[in-house]
Amino acid sequence: MKLNKIAALTMASAMIMSMTAFADADLSKLSGDVSCTGSSALQPLVQAAADKFAEIAPGVNITVDAGGSGQGLQNVSDGTSTVGDSDVFAEEKLDADKAAELVDHQVCAIGMAVVVSQDVADGGVKSLTTDQLVSIFTGETTNWKDVGGPDEEITLVLRPEGSGTRATFEKYALGGAEEAGEAMENDNSAELQKALQDTNGSVGYLALSYILPDEAQEAMQGIATVAIDDVEPTLENIYNGTYNVWAYEHMYTKGEADEATQAFIDYITGDFSDDVESLGYAVSSKLTKTDGHTGEAAPAGETEAQ
Template identity: 25%
Template sequence: MPLQRAALALTAVVLATPISAADLEIHGSNTVGASLAPLLVGGYLETRGEGPVTVTETGHANERLVQARVDGKPVEVLVAAHGSSTGFKALAEGRADIWASSRPVKDSEVEQFGHRANLKSLDSEHVIAIDGLAILVHPGNPVTQLSIDTLARIFAGEIRNWSELGGPDRPIHLYARDERSGTWDTFKSLVLGSSYTLAASARRYESNDRLSDDVSRDPSGIGFTGLASVRQSKLLAISEGKAPALKPNQLTVASEDYPLSRRLFMYTPGARTTPMAAQLVAYALGPDGQERVAQSGFISQNPIAVKPEFDDSVPETFQRLTRNYQRLTVNFRFAQGRTQLDNKALRDLERVRQYLEREGRVAADLLLIGFADTQSNELRAQMISELRALSVRRALADLGVRDVAYTGYGHYMPVGGRGSARNGRVEVWIRAR
């Protein structure tokens, strides 16, 4: 499988090459760089180094140095967190070893970088954590949930008073990330789309934490940040289309069912990745690195079993199907709406295998349930949902997890609006003990 070949290549680099004492530079997302990247670098250096790891400010805003001694030599890692687009520019110019991004690489960036590496390949694209774009208001605001369309109209300035939403008679104050931010790119893509433009009155921020703190002090405020920066603000539930409103939590974000879920990335230049960068990425993707992800306030990709709370929208047939099961906090998703697993899914296969081994479970304990995005008829949706579940079953069999039970549930129980790619998924359930 591609994952196995990539893992072997990465392992070969890690084992064959000692850590260089030269600086490693990570440029890009403030969401990643503010706390997560320094935490991952620190954890990695603790596994390789001698003595304490220190994190210091450089004197420039949103930049930190992580330092340690490895093999008797000083190692210094710079984390510059000025926005996702700045990270791509630094990688393209050869100033960054790793590009930290809170959005996927753009097609234009793939093309621009294509002479060096394919940034969409498994060798270059690494999902290091899952985040939920948090919609924040003042703790005293009585509003508890919004639809994505309503949220877009708020930030476009079409809805200007909280009384229009069942809240107090107060003008709405908008707080938004700056233009260089991957968080802004994600909000613009998932919420504003091509139909809305951010109101000129919005206050713009480079820092997630500062934005959240200011919203928490403003009874009229509403803003958006990464999930790790909720702090003292109040978190709203968000809905898309006819799907139920969801708050971001361990299950809804890890499974990417929450409509404003997003992936956090590290991008590396394929075969030209430096040995130390390869080692750091391998650590970040592994179980120990993912534990650090959880410590940082983001959502780890290490699967855990959760018993979901069903509401009245869940069909009785589905409740019977899953009655004796818990759900793992992982969904398998597909590239471009097909049955081909995407890069994250290829790595999640190994995570499921490791979970079974760690928990003393076997393949017979698993149940895969496939879902289709909206189709022209029920039969076609059922066929697609079963084919997706079968695709995951075969991929698990290639890792030695054979004969897993599977079924399809058609295009019922959507987690997004009509036509949303998030509706096409395979959920993983495990028999309750």
């Protein structure tokens, strides 16, 4: 307790003395509260990072909650939380002037893969073209035999509208086409995995963070990933630019981040990088081809035109 007090005092005086001199200050003396809400796709990473960060910066109290990208952005905008986790750019959810107040920290990228139930993969569906994907997810193609698979009805197993995972998939895998047709909807990715397992002829999509990590292998029983245009969904292919279905994960702050928050974000993009990959996310700095993934170059007018 006494040590904490001293630490706090030191911190306070240090802050007063030099607001700008903060660089690699001693993390163990840092204190503050950071609350992160938003994207459920990013939540596991932020939570894992927060757990580890607590060991090196015990004075910083970090809380992590999901709630959806839109809610996260709204929370950070109105000051309910210090960080808004989001799968999408703030401009896509908030008014332009509200979005302008926020500062974007792109902490990592997340890839999405098309996944099918095992019977479909066993029936010969290993790769699909973009055109085939669009045709399947808009409900035009309804039997697997039309795309080189078994004579089986296609069942779409998706996330509901509003889901960041869905938005990313529509944007980068379907070229902006909106999913249509009858589909089972799932509250979260874990539920979607279960639905794929027990529905024959089903197809859906998952973030790589639900596919790649060692801990995910059990949940992936009875589910197979499908390549897009013969490119397998792997981190390597995302890094070398051949696999395009990925999006930046954002941690938004209102204005510049305070010291504790900035230190936490720096930690995720810095020392935590190895863990980022083992959790199935892509490290931003390794991305070589980012055309179309930065906010400005995103297929323009798409969100407004819907």
